[in-house]
Amino acid sequence: xxxxxxxxxxxxxxxxxxxxxxxxxxxxxxxxxxxxxxxxxxxxxxxxxxxxxxxxxxxxxxxxxxxxxxxxxxxxxxxxxxxxxxxxxxxxxxxxxxxxxxxxxxxxxxxxxxxxxxxxxxxxxxxxxxxxxxxxxxxxxxxxxxxxxxxxxxxxxxxxxxxxxxxxxxxxxxxxxxxxxxxxxxxxxxxxxxxxxxxxxxx
Amino acid sequence: xxxxxxxxxxxxxxxxxxxxxxxxxxxxxxxxxxxxxxxxxxxxxxxxxxxxxxxxxxx
Numbered sequence: 001x002x003x004x005x006x007x008x009x010x011x012x013x014x015x016x017x018x019x020x021x022x023x024x025x026x027x028x029x030x031x032x033x034x035x036x037x038x039x040x041x042x043x044x045x046x047x048x049x050x051x052x053x054x055x056x057x058x059x060x061x062x063x064x065x066x067x068x069x070x071x072x073x074x075x076x077x078x079x080x081x082x083x084x085x086x087x088x089x090x091x092x093x094x095x096x097x098x099x100x101x102x103x104x105x106x107x108x109x110x111x112x113x114x115x116x117x118x119x120x121x122x123x124x125x126x127x128x129x130x131x132x133x134x135x136x137x138x139x140x141x142x143x144x145x146x147x148x149x150x151x152x153x154x155x156x157x158x159x160x161x162x163x164x165x166x167x168x169x170x171x172x173x174x175x176x177x178x179x180x181x182x183x184x185x186x187x188x189x190x191x192x193x194x195x196x197x198x199x200x201x202x203x
Numbered sequence: 204x205x206x207x208x209x210x211x212x213x214x215x216x217x218x219x220x221x222x223x224x225x226x227x228x229x230x231x232x233x234x235x236x237x238x239x240x241x242x243x244x245x246x247x248x249x250x251x252x253x254x255x256x257x258x259x260x261x262x
Contacts, residue, residue, distance in 0.1 A: 023259075031259040035252060043247045057251045064255045139239055158240050186232045193236070
């Protein structure tokens with residue numbers, strides 16, 4: 001049984017901002033509802049950026065500790081945009097981690113010229129894995145082979161469900177740039193998928 | 204020709220009845236890979252959730 005209990009219907013219907021107000025007024029239980037609403041989006045985004053379940057767990061936990069500390073200190077003023085704010089905290093913690101470890105993913109050109117690395121991915125795949133699991137593995141690898149800026153936008157748009165405006169603000173670029181990066185990301189994913197299909201068909 | 208790409212292209216895919224043909228490749232592609240992308244969703248462990256809730260409940 002999970003630790004996140006189903007909130008009363010009334011609590012499920014209130015906005016994030018109202019939940020935060022309740023928390024600031026002493027109702028600690030509303031954190032459960034905020035976690036229930038956003039944990040999958042936030043955790044998946046972190047996981048796909050760091051590629052490690054345990055590290056993602058740590059960063060997810062640190063993210064919410066920062067959230068709680070900020071709420072308690074009265075410094076939260078995001079005017080209802082809770083998820084983008086939490087994603088910004090998570091994003092910064094991921095960047096901090098890569099800076100510390102000095103092993104940030106390789107930055108490649110925006111035209112996706114590194115997509116042929118997929119051949120190497122294919123060769124590294126374990127042949128005895130179940131097809132479904134393998135698909136997940138391959139797709140995660142494809143996402144990781146995207147240039148950093150494209151990967152960020154794809155993850156924030158699809159998994160964190162942020163708008164392009166929010167992504168633009170979070171990453172410090174224009175909306176058009178964010179849109180362009182998403183388009184490149186999708187285009188590169190398609191190239192990689194096509195390459196993989198060719199490889200499979202030759203076997 | 205300049206290629207347009209609206210903010211709603213990804214957000215409201217299911218709501219659009221007609222699409223700008225200029226947007227179609229990305230739109231189609233997103234539809235194609237969305238189910239695969241969705242399969243990658245995952246959740247934090249219950250242990251991590253418990254730690255966060257314990258921290259939140261600390262006075």
